Amino acid sequence: MATADLLLYTAKICPYAHRAELALAESNQDFERYEIDLQKKPEWYESKVNKASKVPVLVVRNGKQGSDAYLPESLVVAEYIAEAFASQKGGEALLPEDPLDKARIRYVIERFSQLFGPAFGAAFRERDAAAVPKTVEALKQFQELLPAEGPYFLGKRYSLAEVAISPFVGRLLLYASSGLLPASDVDVAKVVSEDPSLKRLSEWWSAVIARPSWAKTFDEATLLKQAKGRVAQMEEAAASKK
Ligand SMILES: N[C@@H](CCC(=O)N[C@@H](CS)C(=O)NCC(=O)O)C(=O)O
Structure with missing residues (x-):
């Protein structure tokens, strides 16, 4: 087409x-x-x-x-x-031709949902402070799926894996640095950018956000405005349950 x-x-x-x-x-x-x-x-x-x-x-x-x-x-x-x-x-072909590479990409996306989804949902939607460090633990485990030679999951090639995963990482980091996660001893944004234990993930992240597609689609101001409204609503709902 x-x-x-x-x-x-x-x-x-x-x-x-x-x-x-x-x-x-x-x-x-x-x-x-x-x-x-x-x-x-x-x-x-x-x-x-x-x-x-x-x-x-x-x-x-x-x-x-x-x-x-x-x-x-x-x-x-x-x-x-x-x-x-x-x-x-x-444009970049987002799905590799090779069936094995394709399967790998699909697995990485599925594994990310398993590891990160519950922790992020509990921290952001359920306002559970104990879940905040779990988001970092999830990223650490997930990082092991990145190949040594990067920066992406398919090495030099950006793919559907980055498309599917980066929106969640972007929101975690933005919410963490904007005070939109429950208060926690763990500074998520700092750990991801500075902690040596997340070096490979940080390298991956820098490559993703350097792409024009990120700048074109990540509208931080609008996102923050919408997220603040959502947090206010969730906190009100949580308070009315107490
Ligand atoms: N599995 C769906 C999930 C989509 C989803 O959950 N979208 C949310 C917003 S992030 C939504 O539209 N929720 C309906 C609502 O808030 O009323 C997908 O991958 O597209």
Whole structure:
């Protein structure tokens, strides 16, 4: 497919939606962006766009037989973008051809979710201070999957692994350095950037955020504004339960 008419339902706060935006940026695809306010979703969103009522959803307009295709689920969307627009307009092919490399990438993404997801969810959404150091422990374990020769999971080649994982690491570091995680003795941002035990992860991280796709998609000001609103709401809910 040479070009496509694409619409993305997305939200800056959402790391899953960020995966889709990164994949589009890396593939140099233009698209129309529709920001969904997750605190006040439009009433038509669930019935017209996604029965699961989540972002992201990529709409591929005028696809087969002239109809629009609605693709939910961030990894489905990111893989579609990777395959449909591989290395077009000078963009990076996000999925390797080799089946073994492809399988490795998928495993790394799955393992990251297993290790990092519960700790991050407990720290940010459940406001559990004890989970903050667990996010660092998760990153340490996860770091072991990075090859010695980097900077990326596939060595010199940026791939779907970075697309899928970096949105979560970015949010952890931003929230930690902006006081949006529960108070903890562990300074997450400092540990990740300075602690020798996370040297390899830090090298990976520096390479990811140096890419134009990161600057293009990581809107820190909007993200912080949305995240602050979300934290206020979660803390209010937690206080009313006490
Ligand atoms: N498994 C989904 C998860 C997407 C997801 O959880 N999105 C959240 C925002 S980060 C959402 O839209 N939640 C609905 C809501 O907040 O009402 C994916 O990978 O796309």
